[in-house]
Amino acid sequence: MNEKTVSVGRSILAEPARLAEEFRARMTRSGTFVVNLMSSPGSGKTSLLEATARRLGDTYRLACLVGDIATDRDADRLRRYMPAVQLTTGGACRLEPPLVEAGFQRLKLDRPVDFLFIENVGNLVCPASFDLGEHVRVVVLAVTEGDDKPGKYPKAFRTSTACVLSKIDLLPYVPFRIDSAIADARSIRADLEFFPVSAVSGEGLDSWLKALIHYRNSRILNGCTK
Numbered sequence: 705m706n707e708k709t710v711s712v713g714r715s716i717l718a719e720p721a722r723l724a725e726e727f728r729a730r731m732t733r734s735g736t737f738v739v740n741l742m743s744s745p746g747s748g749k750t751s752l753l754e755a756t757a758r759r760l761g762d763t764y765r766l767a768c769l770v771g772d773i774a775t776d777r778d779a780d781r782l783r784r785y786m787p788a789v790q791l792t793t794g795g796a797c798r799l800e801p802p803l804v805e806a807g808f809q810r811l812k813l814d815r816p817v818d819f820l821f822i823e824n825v826g827n828l829v830c831p832a833s834f835d836l837g838e839h840v841r842v843v844v845l846a847v848t849e850g851d852d853k854p855g856k857y858p859k860a861f862r863t864s865t866a867c868v869l870s871k872i873d874l875l876p877y878v879p880f881r882i883d884s885a886i887a888d889a890r891s892i893r894a895d896l897e898f899f900p901v902s903a904v905s906g907e908g909l910d911s912w913l914k915a916l917i918h919y920r921n922s923r924i925l926n927g928c929t930k
């Protein structure tokens with residue numbers, strides 16, 4: 705250790721991890737199922753949430769927190785369907801638990817919601833390293849991004865339960881082989897579940913919504929914390 709090194713004697717990730725655990729436990733107790741959506745910029749996270757909320761909003765109470773480096777644009781889009789708070793990171797490439805907690809307080813919910821969606825900052829690298837207190841992590845991969853991406857960004861796929869293959873209405877126009885993308889991702893995480901979806905045509909939404917409800921029922925109603 706040189707004279708410019710300060711030893712703190714513990715992991716700098718220990719405090720965020722503790723906050724995330726506490727948040728998840730609190731959400732479980734209140735019956736709120738938390739979904740952390742990750743993807744590279746523009747893969748269709750907000751569009752997926754808009755389409756999801758249009759369908760789930762009649763039956764379930766929803767809210768969302770949406771992370772971006774700058775602007776309130778995504779929260780403005782999502783507020784049409786559910787309470788939404790924008791978390792602007794001012795340059796940081798991912799959300800972290802203290803920002804999520806602050807955003808949750810800003811939602812000022814008068815009663816617990818059934819689903820809390822967290823749209824992470826568009827980035828396939830940094831968000832994968834931070835547990836936000838979610839019950840399920842979902843990685844979105846657009847067919848326009850290339851079927852070779854899982855192997856190049858393995859942590860996002862290794863740490864996710866589900867992968868939404870988005871923009872499938874564009875499959876006729878791009879050289880994306882769904883089977884290759886699935887095989888690549890499953891070589892990283894064998895039990896990853898896939899949901900090919902188009903937020904534009906609505907294709908695949910039924911299976912995605914069914915899975916969301918199933919995840920919530922199995923983790924919240926059965927009292928499992930993660």
Ligand SMILES: Nc1nc2c(ncn2[C@@H]2O[C@H](COP(=O)(O)OP(=O)(O)OP(=O)(O)O)[C@@H](O)[C@H]2O)c(=O)[nH]1
Nearest residue numbers: 744745746747748749750751826870871902903904
């Ligand atoms: N054709 C097609 N376009 C889509 C689909 N989903 C999203 N898009 C388009 O893709 C672009 C990006 O979509 P967003 O939903 O803003 O993507 P995002 O992942 O939230 O983007 P960031 O928050 O900036 O990372 C927009 O022009 C959408 O209209 C889809 O299913 N099909």
Ligand SMILES: [Mg+2]
Nearest residue numbers: 749750778823
């Ligand atoms: Mg977005």
